[in-house]
Amino acid sequence: MQYQAENQTITIPTGDHLISLRNRKRMDLTSVKSIERFDQQEFYVKTSQGLLLIKGEELKIVHLDVDKGLLTLEGVVKGIQYDEEQNLDGARGLLHKLFG
Template identity: 35%
Template sequence: MDNLDMKQEHTVKMDGRKTIELTGVQQVERFDSSEFLLQTVMGKLKVKGSGLKMKHFDTVNKKAAIEGRISSFLYVESSTGMSLFRRSK
């Protein structure tokens, strides 16, 4: 199983706009019913929507699932959660 730890896998699977399943999730930095900010092996990922809630979060296998009405997901550049578009203003 050491090979799995060395492999930095990250997948995003969305079922409609109701559920998003992720692998490679290292931690949940913050969340509420309209936004989740997750640290993944590929960087910070922001998931936005309404009625969002954590369906499950497995810290051992680095898997998470969020359900609700998903409107967007975006990888953010800096640790402050500012996107490339916002920073260029």
């Protein structure tokens, strides 16, 4: 897979997971399997390396190509965190908040 980044082309071995963050305002990701849930403050993205939680403000999808595993987001990125693959139902979230 090839990835275009500021005047250069980077070849990424198939399946490798890469995050590029520019000035906390634009994020490019590779090896994206699916977007589990999202709104303007949180994105839950399933990647080849596990579930990725992206937190921020005014987050929006600029580009998505699930066949190639590419995702580009814009907004103010405040944090990223990997988590174990899990079901994202509300009950698990509530129990985790209470007993987490």
